[in-house]
Amino acid sequence: xxxxxxxxxxxxxxxxxxxxxxxxxxxxxxxxxxxxxxxxxxxxxxxxxxxxxxxxxxxxxxxxxxxxxxxxxxxxxxxxxxxxxxxxxxxxxxxxxxxxxxxxxxxxxxxxxxxxxxxxxxxxxxxxxxxxxxxxxxxxxxxxxxxxxxxxxxxxxxxxxxxxxxxxxxxxxxxxxxxxxxxxxxxxxxxxxxxxxxxxxxxxxxxxxxxxxxxxxxxxxxxxxxxxxxxxxxxxxxxxxxxxxxxxxxxxxxxxxxxxxxxxxxxxxxxxxxxxxxxxxxxxxxxxxxxxxxxxxxxxxxxxxxxxxx
Numbered sequence: 001x002x003x004x005x006x007x008x009x010x011x012x013x014x015x016x017x018x019x020x021x022x023x024x025x026x027x028x029x030x031x032x033x034x035x036x037x038x039x040x041x042x043x044x045x046x047x048x049x050x051x052x053x054x055x056x057x058x059x060x061x062x063x064x065x066x067x068x069x070x071x072x073x074x075x076x077x078x079x080x081x082x083x084x085x086x087x088x089x090x091x092x093x094x095x096x097x098x099x100x101x102x103x104x105x106x107x108x109x110x111x112x113x114x115x116x117x118x119x120x121x122x123x124x125x126x127x128x129x130x131x132x133x134x135x136x137x138x139x140x141x142x143x144x145x146x147x148x149x150x151x152x153x154x155x156x157x158x159x160x161x162x163x164x165x166x167x168x169x170x171x172x173x174x175x176x177x178x179x180x181x182x183x184x185x186x187x188x189x190x191x192x193x194x195x196x197x198x199x200x201x202x203x204x205x206x207x208x209x210x211x212x213x214x215x216x217x218x219x220x221x222x223x224x225x226x227x228x229x230x231x232x233x234x235x236x237x238x239x240x241x242x243x244x245x246x247x248x249x250x251x252x253x254x255x256x257x258x259x260x261x262x263x264x265x266x267x268x269x270x271x272x273x274x275x276x277x278x279x280x281x282x283x284x285x286x287x288x289x290x291x292x293x294x295x296x297x298x299x300x301x302x303x304x305x306x307x308x309x310x
Contacts, residue, residue: 008296012289019285020076023278024069035061038085081279086271091279095264099283101171102253102260106246108177109184113245114238116189121196121234122227128201140190152183152255169257180256184245195237199230236295243287 035055039047056062060071075082081091120140124133143151159179160168167176203209203226212222246261253262261280268276 008293020073023282024072026278082275084273086273091275095279098261098264109181110242112185113189117192117196120193124197125200143186144190148183148187149251155179180252196234203229235298239291239295243291246287247284
């Protein structure tokens with residue numbers, strides 16, 4: 001098992017290098033000179049050739065491209081993403097707390113999504129074709145079709161303004177999590193529970209189910225065996241849900257004024273603060289690669305036959 005994990009991690013290294021390279025050249029995609037972008041972000045009124053040359057020397061932009069790239073990669077491995085063009089503060093001092101705030105919201109939302117998806121998926125699979133199954137699927141389809149920003153606005157209007165029950169913004173207490181988590185869970189649980197339901201239905205027709213019932217196993221034990229086998233497919237979906245939610249909280253964080261990566265990235269884009277944008281893109285890319293590897297490892301633990309696929 002250890003060799004399998006090492007092989008999977010080594011496979012991810014080339015992909016991470018490609019992602020880091022594409023992230024690094026992000027600043028060069030601007031039609032302006034990168035140094036001019038820095039000076040404009042700092043609010044310099046008059047940009048002269050002497051000032052450009054001085055800034056290049058201070059930021060090391062006068063070095064060859066490939067050297068700057070490797071210097072940047074080595075610095076990122078040490079969590080040094082450079083200095084913000086706008087504030088002049090280290091990027092990690094800004095993006096670190098924001099990342100933790102977004103991660104908290106993501107993890108709480110992911111737990112709620114996984115529990116709801118499994119619960120609804122099992123119920124709908126066991127009640128296939130009945131009123132319960134059709135009602136849950138129809139209602140979930142209606143909710144997932146609603147734009148998240150509109151749903152968030154409606155909830156703020158009702159629960160925060162009209163009823164005055166929950167806060168509209170910030171993260172002062174556990175109550176601040178309720179509305180954002182509900183909006184995120186509704187947006188994704190309605191999609192992922194269909195995966196559990198579909199996997200459960202495909203396993204219902206397997207021979208081991210008929211054999212288990214013939215041996216006198218209770219329906220509860222049979223359902224647990226079906227769920228265990230069904231989750232091997234759903235694990236990959238659930239693991240990938242975490243980075244997807246991590247990267248899609250931009251709208252929710254801005255609606256609820258959540259001090260996370262989404263709010264920070266929007267301010268960085270508007271202010272052309274490229275070091276923060278680069279760090280944001282790199283963190284999300286690493287999260288996607290990481291959570292694409294984790295389900296393979298989990299499935300290999302559950303099913304030893306998969307360890308020979310590499």
